[in-house]
Amino acid sequence: MTREAKPDSSRTVQETARFILRYLRENADGATKETLSSKAGVAGVTVQRALKYMREEWDAPLEFVHASKVWKLLDDKFTLPLTDPDPEDLAAVVFASALLQPVADAELNARVKRLVEQMDAAVEETQKSAAKVRPKSVTATMTTGTRVDSRLVSKLLQAVGSGVVRIEYDSPWSGTRKTHDIEPWQLRLHDGVMYMRAFSRTTGDARSFRVAQIVHARVLPGQTPREPVPTKNNLWGSSDPGFGIDSDRPGVATLRVRGGVARWIANLVWDPGQEDRWVEPGELLERKVPYHSCREFARRLLQIVDGLESIEPAELREEVVSDARAFLERLDRHAAPA
Numbered sequence: 296m297t298r299e300a301k302p303d304s305s306r307t308v309q310e311t312a313r314f315i316l317r318y319l320r321e322n323a324d325g326a327t328k329e330t331l332s333s334k335a336g337v338a339g340v341t342v343q344r345a346l347k348y349m350r351e352e353w354d355a356p357l358e359f360v361h362a363s364k365v366w367k368l369l370d371d372k373f374t375l376p377l378t379d380p381d382p383e384d385l386a387a388v389v390f391a392s393a394l395l396q397p398v399a400d401a402e403l404n405a406r407v408k409r410l411v412e413q414m415d416a417a418v419e420e421t422q423k424s425a426a427k428v429r430p431k432s433v434t435a436t437m438t439t440g441t442r443v444d445s446r447l448v449s450k451l452l453q454a455v456g457s458g459v460v461r462i463e464y465d466s467p468w469s470g471t472r473k474t475h476d477i478e479p480w481q482l483r484l485h486d487g488v489m490y491m492r493a494f495s496r497t498t499g500d501a502r503s504f505r506v507a508q509i510v511h512a513r514v515l516p517g518q519t520p521r522e523p524v525p526t527k528n529n530l531w532g533s534s535d536p537g538f539g540i541d542s543d544r545p546g547v548a549t550l551r552v553r554g555g556v557a558r559w560i561a562n563l564v565w566d567p568g569q570e571d572r573w574v575e576p577g578e579l580l581e582r583k584v585p586y587h588s589c590r591e592f593a594r595r596l597l598q599i600v601d602g603l604e605s606i607e608p609a610e611l612r613e614e615v616v617s618d619a620r621a622f623l624e625r626l627d628r629h630a631a632p633a
Contacts, residue, residue: 357369384418464509540591541587548585550584565584
């Protein structure tokens with residue numbers, strides 16, 4: 296019984312493969328093996344090995360046209376950002392790096408920085424144009440971000456869909472520490488905060504966890520998930536978590552906001568189902584918007600309280616009033632003379 300030969304991954308073959316990829320992207324009509332050999336300055340056998348390597352290792356969308364004996368790249372947008380980056384790949388990573396900067400720890404940011412530098416060097420080596428994307432050309436700030444431990448995140452990511460993890464979790468609402476045996480499904484950055492969606496074997500249901508509250512995580516050896524991962528539309532529940540992770544007395548709010556605050560939020564999308572109407576053009580805005588969590592949405596409304604004129608339903612209004620009253624009472628206590 297013969298063992299199947301592994302694809303050739305020598306440096307010469309890889310460099311030839313990168314050249315072929317760039318050449319075929321720029322020549323939609325394709326090229327013969329002889330043309331590729333001549334352009335790359337290598338023997339025909341090296342071209343053949345490179346084409347085999349591209350198909351088996353990169354899953355490159357290559358097609359050989361027998362009638363004309365040319366090789367074609369079926370998708371001219373096909374790229375390999377880590378081995379053959381173009382300026383658009385670098386721009387995407389620079390942008391992602393900037394977004395990650397406020398929420399990632401020093402180790403993770405250092406790793407991303409090295410990746411950007413390596414891609415930048417590769418682009419500079421292959422691009423003839425002087426125009427390029429500068430690694431520090433984008434920056435980002437986030438006022439609500441929480442930093443996360445990259446080692447803990449890596450452990451959770453490796454367990455997504457394949458492992459079981461025991462976590463120690465400090466609940467922000469109850470103030471207690473609880474142990475959960477979970478089957479991780481997905482991680483999500485929401486408003487600068489990282490969350491994890493998982494099935495909790497401890498409680499027997501799907502839960503959302505704030506990653507910053509996880510104080511310890513340990514993969515349970517020999518354990519495999521029992522609960523199937525939900526479909527994309529149901530993974531985080533019945534609604535889009537991008538517009539609210541928490542779940543608490545959901546409803547639909549009707550708000551009236553005046554002046555500069557109204558003009559400020561007019562261009563903010565709080566939920567794709569929101570409906571805006573100017574009661575007084577450019578001055579008084581009425582917004583109807585669904586919310587997933589009464590307590591979470593109340594905290595958002597406190598940020599614009601200087602422009603709010605009315606809040607419905609009563610349950611949401613009372614939540615905002617209660618939060619504001621509690622703050623004033625605490626302020627009075629601290630201000631009172633000893």
